[in-house]
Amino acid sequence: AQKITQTQPGMFVQEKEAVTLDCTYDTSDQSYGLFWYKQPSSGEMIFLIYQGSYDEQNATEGRYSLNFQKARKSANLVISASQLGDSAMYFCAMREQNTGRRALTFGSGTRLQVQP
């Protein structure tokens, strides 16, 4: 069964610094996608970045990059130049593409607080 693990319940970072949020996953599927979502206090799920299991390059979207290490089964999110508006919950998720229900499985999340 697929599983996502986020070991950091909470993280603090100073404004303008970079921060890495950890995510490890477990799957027997060879084809899968990895996602990061941001959930601000208002509650909506905001898509940040996607990495396919066959993508050779690490995904980047503006200040967000995904450090994908397939052999280690890790998909860490790196936020560069943190801003106060980055304070939120962050969820790592995986979607298997060949087996099962092809739904997203989520980790328990990391609460990021950006300090001025």
Place this chain on the structure above:
Amino acid sequence: NAGVTQTPKFQVLKTGQSMTLQCAQDMNHNSMYWYRQDPGMGLRLIYYSASEGTTDKGEVPNGYNVSRLNKREFSLRLESAAPSQTSVYFCASAQGLSGNTIYFGEGSWLTVV
């Protein structure tokens, strides 16, 4: 383009009451999902529908029923609400497998007292 629309946004129920959460998408997606999110936790899959006319259980289906009325709509019903069902409920839809093809509604806050 409305995307995924959930109603109601907020609801308070008494234990034992029934209610239906409605979800509609206007993107012609085949797959639709219902998740719940409890405090301090990630989203957990309740039910999903891979296509019109089909539904299957997810990780936490007990106490819920679903109906895929047509391709656009996927409803979640609580027949006899319990305090343990107090949660935030998210509907999502998807088309295709690769890339960001999953779209979420804004969430429905349900409290059972």
